[in-house]
Amino acid sequence: MKIESIVENITINIDGQDVDVPKGINIIEAVKMAGKGKEVPHYCYHPKLSIAGNCRMCMVEMGMPMRDRTTGEAILEEDGSPKIGWMPKPTIGCATNASPGMHIRTHSDMVKESRNGVTEFLLINHPLDCPICDQAGECRLQEFSAEHGRGYSRFIEDKNVKPKRTRLGPRVTLDDERCILCSRCVRFSKEIANDDVLGFVDRGTYSTLTCYPGKELAHNYSLNTVDICPVGALTSTDFRFKMRVWFLKRTHSICTESSIGANTEIWSREGKIYRITPRRNDEVNDTWMTDSGRDLFKPIESEDRLTHYTIEGVHTTCDEAAASVVKLIQAGDVALVGSAHSSVEEQFFYKQIADRSGAKVSLVSHQGEGDGLLLSEDRSPNLRGALVTGLITDLPEASLETLACEINSGAVKTIFAVNEDLTELGISKEALAKVNVIYVGTHANATSEVASVVLPSLSVFEKDGTFINQSFRLQRFKAAVPGPRGIEPDYTVLEKIAAPLSQEKPASLTIDLVWERMAPKISQFDDSFRWRSLPDDGVALNASAFLDLDFVETKNLKYDPAAFKEAHAAPVEA
Amino acid sequence: MEILEASLPYLMPVVYAVAMISVFMGLCSYSVLAERKVSSWIQGRVGPNRTRVPLIGHIPILGNLMTGLGLFQPVADGLKFLFKEEIVPGHVNKAYYYLAPIVALAPALTTMVVLPFGRYVDADGITQPLVLANVDVGMLIILGISSLGVYGIVLAGWASNSKYPFLGGVRASAQMISYELAMGLAILPVFLWSAAPGSEYGMNLFGVVQSQQSAWLIIWQPLSALIFLVALFAETNRLPFDMAESETDLVGGFHTEYGCFKFGLFFVAEYAHVIMGSSIFVLLFLGGWNFLPWLADPWGAGLFGTLLSVGWFMAKVFFMIFFFIWMRWTLPRFRYDQVMSLGWKILLPLAVGNLVFNTILIALYDTFTR
């Protein structure tokens, strides 16, 4: 059941056109819903924050149908249409809620003039920094100045001078001159991050954004203030002066930090990632993400990246490495250590390999402390994927002691490890020396060093795929940058292993072919699911089969285990 | 000593011949330079002006002047031709291919023998021509031998065994035949007059020059001069008649397949023909070494006078060479059918008419003056 269907719709009139909008919505959102690219310019308003109404940019003209005070009857114009009583002065759109019959003008002369005036005031003390400002290109002030400004300055006095490089926290640098005092960052820290550190000091044009004495903007959500800053005042210390945003290609992706599965955008240019920002998904992460999740792209260029298929330390081709893996698996007594970091597609192939080789599958859980917001206790992005694909049926353990026993007893001769450093999970190096190790992963570690066959894989930024997050939401990510040269996508390599195990010829696969094969075999998936046609904000899967499992996640921003269980236990057919 | 004296009559002609060929070849290479220089002046360019020979080129003012005029350029050109790689295409007929440039150049050098280029007064006070072989049939030899030059071109076109040279060769031979007739007919009146009854000059080339002491033949035989001049352009394959080369439609014509020194020989041969043609025109129509029409020669009887006469003759030849080059950059190339119709339909009838007219004139003159 969708929430919108409960809300009563009302009709308002925007620029002479009747529009149906939910009751209680504000004018900015209502105009956005009216479509046709119509927009009320605004700085301080943010859909996920409280309304401050201090930038005065979203001025619109508002009027209501006039009624006779005595009789209550509508007063009509001569042509029979209701007479509108326009307010004498414009009103701010963000703090005005739509009410039935309301009339709005977003492009009248008065509105244009007020926007023009507001823009001129905002620009009085704004420095002419655009050539060096990182916000240029995604700056609301720049855009609205071009659209609503006058194009030249009448201000002949000296501009205010404010600190240009204030360190607000470990990741945020403030340029006070550029600040237009919209207070989005202040509200964000207070309302979303629950860490009230920012505020304004001084008065009038000298107002300055600062941290409270003795505090700094150090919480794990500080970079969201940079994202929501409509101008270039708050800048990411990491991204500062790195690259102009208009060169960057945006790719939709999913954050792998935890089972939240925050929707992200990867900003890359020519195979190099410059930054990660959150992408709005009201079901998952609203418009936020953690600071720690934004750093995850940095290891993909590190020195210890696995870049060659190797057999016993010797470089080889993908085909030969796969053939040698098949030989090892066919020798029998295989244990597969899967990963909750693999995509759904890869887990589907691991499941196939396990089925065809009779390998025993174990998975390792990675847990940490949750913060109740967008960092959950389960630090793997795709544990639910392993359950849905049937790779595992139970929740994973934190270590591999049973596997270690089996190695020592000789029951296991080959270990197929995916992305896990076995030496840190209770299997000693001496024990590993007794068995053949096949390692699939992105970076070198102690396990890859002793592995007989190493199959380098692509990171989440370099491949296409899907993850299933904490609330069983199937979410798609796309490749933003090319991987190391010569590394094939994991599913093609795994096909080269899985197919020979059942005496088939490996097919040459694309992500779409994988989905054609996979969608019918997984009961939670609709047969028509295709990777390419998944919606950008993901698909909620039927989780009823897994409600008995005791997941580690506690309540966070969009997920409440108890409420989730309740909602899915007795699914209401719409 | 006696042997030397005895052999002197035989040795001297050889020495003269070698000296003359040296001078002539030098003239050829410098007319190449003249062509390049005059062409560039006419086209508003500068032309060769960079080549500098070590010692002479560094004489303070003179060196720079000579360098600027490109006087050392022929040396560089010649050396370049000599040192270039000899490339012989695989499909050519080797023997004729090598023979062609020689055949092209040899006639021009041979005709030199009968070419008087000055005069001296001998011990008896009789004016004698400066010539290797003073024969009465001089002009006949020149006409006969210089026409052989076209065999070089035809041979080159055929031996090259490829389309463009072949077309060039065919064109050259057709053109040669067409204009040879007009050329021969055009100069007949000249010799008719100089050997007319009662004339003391005879058919000798020296005699023709001597007959122009008062009026140059170009003045009282202008039609002959014009026909001869046009035919001369055609015979030497110079623009506007260079159908054999015709870069625009035949790449390079007969010498398309030639490179390095063999190409150089063709090049020199062309200029040798130009010089020979100029000399003959000067002898026949421009009064040879005679000073100016109706003005007595100021050359004295001594050695100095002889040198002056040679110098004056050379000056006229140089002007003619210049005229060849000048004409080249003034007129566009004819179409081939135009070349043919000009030769057969206009020049030949004109020359015949001219001959008949002069014959009648001489007959009348002979009848009524005696």
Place this chain on the structure above:
Amino acid sequence: MAKTKVLERKPLSFAEKTFLPQIVSGLKTTFGTMLSKGVTLQYPEERPVIPDNYRGVPTLVRDPNGREKCVSCQLCEFVCPPKAIRIIPGEIDADAEPDRAHVEKAPKEFDINMLRCIYCGLCQEVCPEEAIFLQDIFSLSGYSREEMINDKEKLYELGGTLPDKHFKWDKKKAAEQAGNAHH
């Protein structure tokens, strides 16, 4: 339908039919040009006069104080049609260059690939700092591809100093020091 008027060609006179007068006048023309002054420049020694608005090799210029003007806004990189410009922006080290710290940003690397450059001048037109100019250098050659990529050092060497008196950043600094600060 426009009315077609057939113009009768004037019949040629006898003299014209012989073409001789025309040839003579042609000879006159060519002789005249032979005597007129040539137009050839003796290139390496003589150089043509380059007009002020000539679009030669793009260069970076310094201001009269000898500081680099470019702030690596990358607009030229963005506008460059053949993508010849490649900039790696960098931050000015406030400790190393205190008198320039207020500019904050300067190119770390600035490469113009002259094998790609089409001399369109859009980079000069778009530059908000008047730092890049297509000057009068018209002969640029090299022995290797690498040589044809002008790096920052080469660009400044070619560009020299622009004697303009804007001093935008000096004014900014003056305002910062004596200006309108509250504290």
